[in-house]
Amino acid sequence: MAGSDHIVRGYFGLGDNDRIVHVTSDADFLLHIWARNVETSEGGVTFITPASQFRGPGSTGPMDALVLEVPAQTGVTLGCIGGQGGETIDLSSANARITVFLTVVTAEGATATMTRE
Numbered sequence: 001m002a003g004s005d006h007i008v009r010g011y012f013g014l015g016d017n018d019r020i021v022h023v024t025s026d027a028d029f030l031l032h033i034w035a036r037n038v039e040t041s042e043g044g045v046t047f048i049t050p051a052s053q054f055r056g057p058g059s060t061g062p063m064d065a066l067v068l069e070v071p072a073q074t075g076v077t078l079g080c081i082g083g084q085g086g087e088t089i090d091l092s093s094a095n096a097r098i099t100v101f102l103t104v105v106t107a108e109g110a111t112a113t114m115t116r117e
Contacts, residue, residue, distance in 0.1 A: 015093030027110035036075035043096020
């Protein structure tokens with residue numbers, strides 16, 4: 001909704017200049033991800049989030065992780081992941097140099113940050 005959202009954008013080179021990108025906000029947020037694999041081989045983006053509220057019996061540990069593939073030398077929309085205020089979503093490369101364009105949508109007046117290692 002126009003006028004009621006705060007939008008923050010980031011552009012990072014995973015597996016190149018940036019090893020991990022941490023995304024967080026002090027209010028609930030949505031993280032939209034577009035990625036481009038600059039390699040001639042397969043690879044993708046690894047997402048690590050706090051443990052889901054609903055988990056199957058094979059899910060253990062304090063975090064959840066998912067790898068989404070990005071075909072070689074193509075760009076794709078990887079979708080959107082939601083986070084609660086104060087949570088951190090981490091993104092890293094899965095065996096390729098991946099450029100990511102991230103858009104965080106959160107509440108007006110909220111602070112959203114993207115930091116890299």
